[in-house]
């Protein structure tokens with residue numbers, strides 16, 4: 001017979017950066033946590049931090065476990081187990097260990113890692129009958145996990161109803177009136193007011209797909225800011241601290257975002273070893289764990305253009321080609337460096353701010369369009385107004401801008417129209433139309449100065465492609481028909497009717513297929 005008063009509410013497995021902080025966040029919200037990691041030092045470190053943060057007189061809120069059997073016997077039924085381990089094989093490794101430890105059919109295992117969404121779909125089916133495999137993608141990094149992340153749960157709806165109170169408690173919160181994050185980062189004093197940044201996304205895989213696209217947008221947004229940094233350095237001769245000041249100013253306006261804020265902070269940081277700007281001492285080779293790549297691959301597979309996200313992935317790949325770049329920088333010619341000063345410089349900075357805003361709209365449009373396409377393919381009922389809402393706080397791409405996206409989807413819902421692309425929302429099309437000349441000037445300046453702007457530039461090409469009623473794909477279809485008899489449709493006959501011109505025999509005759 002279990003002594004229910006001693007049983008704990010939830011288990012956390014994997015106490016790295018995210019798991020440790022999720023455990024503390026859950027404990028702050030008055031749930032009793034059982035914690036396990038393969039590395040017992042991590043369990044002890046968590047217990048020490050919990051002890052240190054615990055209010056005087058408060059009972060211990062986290063119990064360390066030596067193995068998974070001990071964890072299972074410590075938890076109330078149905079058990080709720082949160083996995084925070086690296087994506088891929090470790091997830092199945094822990095699941096198998098839980099089966100070996102005696103997990104039961106109605107226990108709920110929640111994968112909070114950045115798993116590939118198709119793995120999540122497969123796992124739900126694979127573990128059915130042994131336990132309920134649920135997923136909840138998390139964004140917000142270390143501090144988000146600790147004080148309020150954005151949470152994207154998906155899978156079994158009954159499992160969601162069961163965990164919902166915990167999820168709503170630990171999620172980031174937004175002020176319902178302003179749409180701005182309620183930021184309080186105090187151990188033992190969680191934010192309980194406001195709208196929680198979590199909503200049920202849909203069936204298995206949907207949450208991880210949405211998180212994957214979130215990360216694709218994150219890659220693009222980060223790269224856009226990096227391109228602005230390089231442009232300001234190379235064309236205006238600005239120091240890191242000067243660029244930081246520009247970014248801080250931009251962060252007060254329409255470009256307000258967490259990524260802009262932290263970029264300004266990174267640029268202002270002095271290297272403790274050399275007293276130089278730290279950014280100048282960081283090697284320019286970017287890492288990646290795969291979610292941006294998955295987003296780009298998904299867009300290619302499904303045939304929805306997300307060029308700015310793909311270019312952001314390529315930009316990271318290009319950054320790793322350091323040796324080749326060093327060699328080629330010595331032999332490939334480029335223009336002489338621009339040295340913008342005075343009013344020219346002021347104008348350029350204004351143009352660049354507008355260019356960044358336009359490119360940001362384009363990259364979010366790509367991400368949302370991609371989610372819409374996959375939702376149609378998989379039969380998911382994704383609520384984009386809600387998805388934009390839960391990204392307003394807690395997550396890495398949190399920004400004022402997300403409120404405008406949510407409103408654009410809400411307006412479309414009210415009007416009963418489908419917003420198939422964010423560029424169609426009046427608020428965004430108006431902003432783009434007003435600022436597009438500045439966007440072009442900034443890209444032109446970059447091209448003339450020889451500064452690479454793969455994301456700002458590809459976003460502009462995306463925008464211009466959508467402005468084109470006719471693209472040169474007519475010629476492309478002609479080429480395909482010429483060399484491979486691949487056929488084409490005509491502008492003056494019904495859609496789907498195929499034609500082929502007999503190119504190799506003159507006089508060339510047209511055949512309706």
Ligand SMILES: NC(=O)C1=CN([C@@H]2O[C@H](COP(=O)(O)OP(=O)(O)OC[C@H]3O[C@@H](n4cnc5c(N)ncnc54)[C@H](OP(=O)(O)O)[C@@H]3O)[C@@H](O)[C@H]2O)C=CC1
Nearest residue numbers: 014015016017018038039084085086087090113114138141
């Ligand atoms: N860091 C971030 O900003 C974010 C990360 N994520 C995702 O969250 C997940 C966790 O990330 P993060 O916390 O950064 O990673 P860490 O590497 O910091 O932590 C992972 C933890 O899992 C432990 N672990 C690995 N295998 C097992 C196992 N079989 N059983 C028990 N514990 C195990 C590791 O132990 P050991 O080190 O001893 O091997 C480590 O303590 C990843 O999927 C990541 O992509 C999601 C959002 C943000």
Ligand SMILES: O=C(CO)[C@H](O)[C@H](O)COP(=O)(O)O
Nearest residue numbers: 139140141288289290291396
């Ligand atoms: O999911 C995240 C935030 O939303 C992580 O920070 C993500 O792991 C970062 O990805 P990468 O290491 O590829 O830059």
